[in-house]
Amino acid sequence: MSEDQKKQLEQQLWNIANTLRGKMNADEFRDYILGFIFYKYLSERMNLYADEILKEDGITYKSIEETTGEGRAILAAIKEQALIKLGYFLKPSELFSEIARRGNQAVDEEKGDSKSNFILEDLARILSNIEQSTMGTDSEDDFDHLFEDLDLTSTKLGRTESAKNELIAKVLAHLDKIDFGLQNSELDILGDAYEYLIGKFASGAGKKAGEFYTPQEVSTVLAKLVTTGKSKLRSVYDATCGSGSLLLRVAREVKEVSNFYGQELNRTTYNLARMNMILHGVHYRQFDIKQEDTLERPAHMDKKFEAIVANPPFSAHWSASPLHLSDDRFSQYGRLAPRTTADFAFIQHMVHHLADNGIMAVVAPHGVLFRGGAEAHIRQYLVKDKNYLDAVIGLPPNIFYGTGIPTAILVFKKCKEDPDHIVFIDASKGFEKVGNQNYLRRPHIDKIISTYRERKTEPKYSYVATLAEVAANDYNLNIPRYVDTFEREKAIDINTVSANLKALNIERQKIDKVIAGYCAELGIATPF
Structure with a gap:
């Protein structure tokens, strides 16, 4: 066709x-x-x-x-x-x-x-x-x-x-x-x-679109990140799978995915995900999607996954119950994500499920990069104690339906090929604006992926930071601390400005004389 x-x-x-x-x-x-x-x-x-x-x-x-x-x-x-x-x-x-x-x-x-x-x-x-x-x-x-x-x-x-x-x-x-x-x-x-x-449907659903759909361009970035260096996957998992489109996008980047796993809270969206899987020819024995609250009642606790992708709800509320401190997903950190911002709870949940040879890419609001308190504690544990964070990628604003907030992709690996560095990429300016929405296009996507895979520093765009540099920043991952995007303004010649003002003043005086002449002919007072 x-x-x-x-x-x-x-x-x-x-x-x-x-x-x-x-x-x-x-x-x-x-x-x-x-x-x-x-x-x-x-x-x-x-x-x-x-x-x-x-x-x-x-x-x-x-x-x-x-x-x-x-x-x-x-x-x-x-x-x-x-x-x-x-x-x-x-x-x-x-x-x-x-x-x-x-x-x-x-x-x-x-x-x-x-x-x-x-x-x-x-x-x-x-x-x-x-x-x-x-x-x-x-x-x-x-x-x-x-x-x-x-x-x-x-x-x-x-x-x-x-x-x-x-x-x-x-x-x-x-x-x-x-x-x-x-x-x-x-x-x-x-x-x-x-x-x-x-x-x-997502483009017309406003804020509700985030419940079931990740824009295709963002899905492509996530899928390419987690399939880096792989042609086949034993398993792929999405902790907040929505319509299942992100799972299916991963399958397009490799020759074969043996099994798909996901969990979704919304019943209608869960039904849509199952339909989407079957309609794309995924055999019923190859996918296992459950409907339940991922953080409170996880469905796949005994499994580890080779690829994990997710676009969890931004700054969602959760119970943050002290009982979770004995949960294997959270116990080693010693702190729980705040009740009103569950972003790190989702990250901890997925890190728990990541296989030793796996790659995880998750979308999160910029707050996870720098917020203090329990989140700072969790962030430091992931970077300093476990050394799982592999990359931080800043995305353009207004690329998700229903929200214009800036977001970032965090890439995690339990066995990093480059254990001494974290790649920071500022892709926030690489987009095409169509109407009120911003879109990643193929050149923007290709640049993000090639920069990540080649682990290269490029002025105003990316920086390969050492763990010592991250530690010096007190494990604050805010991208401008590593990627200098400052644009120096062109120097202003004060003498030229003064000369231009003088010329304008002379021109104004000439015009005043012409107006005064017209006023005299008409027998009226001048306006100045």
Whole structure:
């Protein structure tokens, strides 16, 4: 698929999404359109898989008669294999194309069949059946309540059942006309389009966008940092995974990722993350995403990860309970992050999970670089006692949706190849402004990554500091202490300024004389 075709698909999907836009806010119509796209994906994948199984028998999946004994036997055999391979099952009558067709078929008014195209109840049942088909299987947790945000009874879809049905049928009909290209396993056309839509929804969601989406450019920087020197990863983890886009971005930077792990507090966003994983072709056995509070109830305490990426909520509140002082994640530090700024609590949590050969890159507000108290104590322990900090990278302001605060990326390694230094990079001026938002572009990203990997000092941009220098700064990591960005102003020639003022004064006197002459001719007093 060409770039133009890809953009055309993205625009088609966005236009369909806007069919719902007038009825509800961005959060709500996001859940509906992404849910329907996911249902269509599951249906097409099921149909392709079943057709492949049935090829030797010379029949297609949609041709199976579900009510006959032979048909039921064939479906039972296919279901058994599909649950192992795909993790779910759909009957031919439950496929997206079939429900879309029924929802838009002509009504036979002569027979009084006024409800022949009413599909809401069938659609709700089908979505429930997808979840139910996984009960008792290895994929049960990955499909449990996956469609719970698609409330087909909501009055926001319409005031009457007929209005709701008409709107949903219209959306399904538009989606049914689009070819997702799933038969071409070499291309991730739909995955790219899905990411595009998530980004579009985030751009219009304001402050809430931070709950589920990290801008693609920032994700790319994080992904490239943690894959430095690696072509394969055994595991990648995101402690606040949102929609899962950051985990998937890491996978694009290497040949293979064996397993994906994540945790997300928000239930709706957790559902979106699971959909995103499945839709990108990540097998249900390859990902383990949990829904719970990462700091208070961690889900993967027994695991270490080769790559860790995260964009935690900035300066979030947490319990800071004294009980955490006996928690392996925090006990060795002797201090807990403040209750009203959990930034270091997230960092400590992830450092605990970092494998000895791993790399961790986390976004944090600039306050973590210099704030005092418990945070200064934790910062010093990480740098002086453990020597885990490998780099500090300052990002441009206003690159995250819903907040304009400046941020930094902190890179950690438990086994540093260069144990005597920390790289400081000031990338705050490398961006392109589009409207009210700042964006990192490919040259900006490439410069950040090459500077980090080559560990080079560049005037006004980067500095490779010794640990002794950091200690001399009392472990304050504020970037201007290491990267001198001061721009000397051009010297002013006072004599030239004086001469210019004198010339202006002479010119003013000439103009005053001309005005005085005009005033005399008019017989009026001069204004000076």
